[in-house]
Amino acid sequence: MSKTIIVSNRLPISLRHRNGRFEFKPSAGGLATGLGSIYKEGDNIWIGWPGNTVDDPEQRAEIILELHDLKMAPVFLSKEDVEEFYEGFSNETLWPAFHYFTQYMIYNPEHWEAYVRVNQKFCDAILKKAGPDDTIWIHDYQLLLLPQMLREVLPNATIAFFQHIPFPSYEIIRMIPWRKELLAGMCGADLIGFHTYDDMRHFLSAVGRINGLSSESGYIQAENRIINVDSFPMGIDYDKFAKQAKSKRTLSFVEEFGKQVEDQKLLLTIDRLDYSKGIPQRIQAFNQLLEQHKELHGKVSMIMIVVPSRDKVQSYKELKEEIDLLVGRINSEYSTLNWVPVHYFYRSFPFEELSAFYNMSDIALVTPLRDGMNLVCKEFVASKTDQTGVLILSEMAGASKELQDAILVNPNDRQGVVDAIFNALSMPLDEQIARMNSMQESLKKYDVFQWVKVFMDRLDHVKKKQEELTSK
Numbered sequence: 001m002s003k004t005i006i007v008s009n010r011l012p013i014s015l016r017h018r019n020g021r022f023e024f025k026p027s028a029g030g031l032a033t034g035l036g037s038i039y040k041e042g043d044n045i046w047i048g049w050p051g052n053t054v055d056d057p058e059q060r061a062e063i064i065l066e067l068h069d070l071k072m073a074p075v076f077l078s079k080e081d082v083e084e085f086y087e088g089f090s091n092e093t094l095w096p097a098f099h100y101f102t103q104y105m106i107y108n109p110e111h112w113e114a115y116v117r118v119n120q121k122f123c124d125a126i127l128k129k130a131g132p133d134d135t136i137w138i139h140d141y142q143l144l145l146l147p148q149m150l151r152e153v154l155p156n157a158t159i160a161f162f163q164h165i166p167f168p169s170y171e172i173i174r175m176i177p178w179r180k181e182l183l184a185g186m187c188g189a190d191l192i193g194f195h196t197y198d199d200m201r202h203f204l205s206a207v208g209r210i211n212g213l214s215s216e217s218g219y220i221q222a223e224n225r226i227i228n229v230d231s232f233p234m235g236i237d238y239d240k241f242a243k244q245a246k247s248k249r250t251l252s253f254v255e256e257f258g259k260q261v262e263d264q265k266l267l268l269t270i271d272r273l274d275y276s277k278g279i280p281q282r283i284q285a286f287n288q289l290l291e292q293h294k295e296l297h298g299k300v301s302m303i304m305i306v307v308p309s310r311d312k313v314q315s316y317k318e319l320k321e322e323i324d325l326l327v328g329r330i331n332s333e334y335s336t337l338n339w340v341p342v343h344y345f346y347r348s349f350p351f352e353e354l355s356a357f358y359n360m361s362d363i364a365l366v367t368p369l370r371d372g373m374n375l376v377c378k379e380f381v382a383s384k385t386d387q388t389g390v391l392i393l394s395e396m397a398g399a400s401k402e403l404q405d406a407i408l409v410n411p412n413d414r415q416g417v418v419d420a421i422f423n424a425l426s427m428p429l430d431e432q433i434a435r436m437n438s439m440q441e442s443l444k445k446y447d448v449f450q451w452v453k454v455f456m457d458r459l460d461h462v463k464k465k466q467e468e469l470t471s472k
């Protein structure tokens with residue numbers, strides 16, 4: 001019986017040290033939920049980094065045992081691996097390149113060597129578990145070399161790759177000295193998925209120009225195999241958000257939080273700390289709204305949740321300082337004894353409380369400068385069970401291709417964002433409901449379980465097609 005192995009840099013849990021011991025915190029992320037239906041079945045397993053360094057061999061052995069019961073296997077990263085592979089090549093070269101922040105890109109050959117070394121580490125860990133005919137589904141930009149590394153040892157395995165972040169134009173990819181190796185690494189897969197059609201097109205163009213591989217109708221002709229490339233926009237667990245928003249616990253938070261912001265319209269923003277999210281630009285737009293519309297003072301406030309992330313990377317540290325400064329400025333300029341323009345939280349919240357924030361907010365302001373998909377906007381829509389509320393969404397988020405009933409904005413057009421907020425504040429109820437209803441219908445249909453199913457069905461189809469071709 002063949003099995004399915006899921007691989008991602010992070011496991012769907014994180015390991016934390018506490019008082020000399022360790023504990024696991026399950027991740028509530030969308031990917032973990034969507035893939036739960038796969039890795040928890042039969043002999044299937046999820047392989048990845050538990051999110052912390054563990055040097056003690058005894059502790060490692062204990063962790064392996066505990067994770068085994070959760071259907072997971074760890075890849076342990078050393079301190080150097082974390083610095084050079086995770087913070088370095090993944091997040092100081094690939095992340096900025098793929099999000100078009102070329103000014104933050106670092107070209108460090110030692111980081112590249114670490115990237116190769118750690119991808120190999122993942123490959124070795126997988127080979128300990130994988131049989132020749134297993135299915136291996138690899139996720140995201142930290143592991144671009146892995147499909148080819150595995151293909152060399154397991155020529156008949158079914159290998160899929162999904163990229164969760166954007167894939168930029170050839171003009172950006174060509175800036176990376178190791179571009180050819182990276183693209184060849186991805187081409188070890190049978191199926192390569194992206195969130196949007198544009199990402200897919202950029203990839204095909206780069207592979208054609210850099211690796212000389214031509215393609216037709218989404219099929220790349222490699223030396224002795226075909227590789228299918230397509231877009232599969234990821235959804236959320238719609239029912240989970242809709243149900244939670246109506247739960248007693250969430251409603252009691254709505255009541256409790258609501259008392260503290262009575263008679264105010266609420267704008268909600270939730271992001272991981274990241275320069276790709278356009279957080280400073282959003283604060284500036286809100287500042288400009290308050291400058292231009294004095295009548296809104298005391299009547300509207302922004303709830304801004306920033307979830308700590310990658311805080312050892314220089315560009316993230318600087319961003320944190322910039323946000324702190326901007327929030328300080330706007331609040332010190334406009335606050336009164338009973339009104340604070342920006343309620344800023346630099347931490348994560350439990351699901352029930354997040355759900356309360358979605359439920360009670362009038363507007364979600366989701367304005368990344370670049371985003372592969374963005375699930376926050378989808379979670380907001382799913383949580384609006386009475387169908388009131390307005391989504392303002394950046395054209396630069398993959399989700400904007402699906403959520404055409406949001407107010408779409410260019411996040412670099414500050415006045416455009418200001419006007420969008422102003423219009424959202426006065427949007428008639430029937431229009432809010434009509435827009436929300438249409439977005440909800442599509443998110444309900446294309447939820448994360450459907451995404452997994454469509455992707456896996458396609459993988460089956462590609463494998464069959466390959467077998468037909470080789471038996472001819």
Ligand code: G6P
Nearest residue numbers: 009010140141164165272309310
């Ligand atoms: C994005 C990436 C993921 C990554 C996540 C959190 O969503 O696509 O691959 O895991 O951010 O970032 P972190 O660096 O904490 O894993």
